[in-house]
Amino acid sequence: MKISDLPKNSETYNSYYKTYKAKYCRKTGLPLICSRDYAINPDLLAKGYSVTRAKKEKIEITEEIYGFFRVTNGYVPLFKPKNS
Numbered sequence: 044m045k046i047s048d049l050p051k052n053s054e055t056y057n058s059y060y061k062t063y064k065a066k067y068c069r070k071t072g073l074p075l076i077c078s079r080d081y082a083i084n085p086d087l088l089a090k091g092y093s094v095t096r097a098k099k100e101k102i103e104i105t106e107e108i109y110g111f112f113r114v115t116n117g118y119v120p121l122f123k124p125k126n127s
Contacts, residue, residue, distance in 0.1 A: 062117025
């Protein structure tokens with residue numbers, strides 16, 4: 044799944060917080076990751092990057108979505124790094 048495939052309508056996307064709704068994320072079949080998952084499996088950190096984290100760590104990301112990460116008001120997409 045690519046970022047261009049994600050719809051941004053009121054049923055799937057919260058435009059105020061810029062996050063995707065859980066109901067839609069579950070339908071995609073991609074992994075839903077929360078912060079405690081990183082503590083259990085540190086290898087998840089290298090598999091998917093949010094746009095903000097990729098900018099901070101200066102990593103190029105593809106448009107391919109790896110999964111969704113849980114934040115306070117919804118889910119943000121995680122992208123695969125270009126080198127994998």
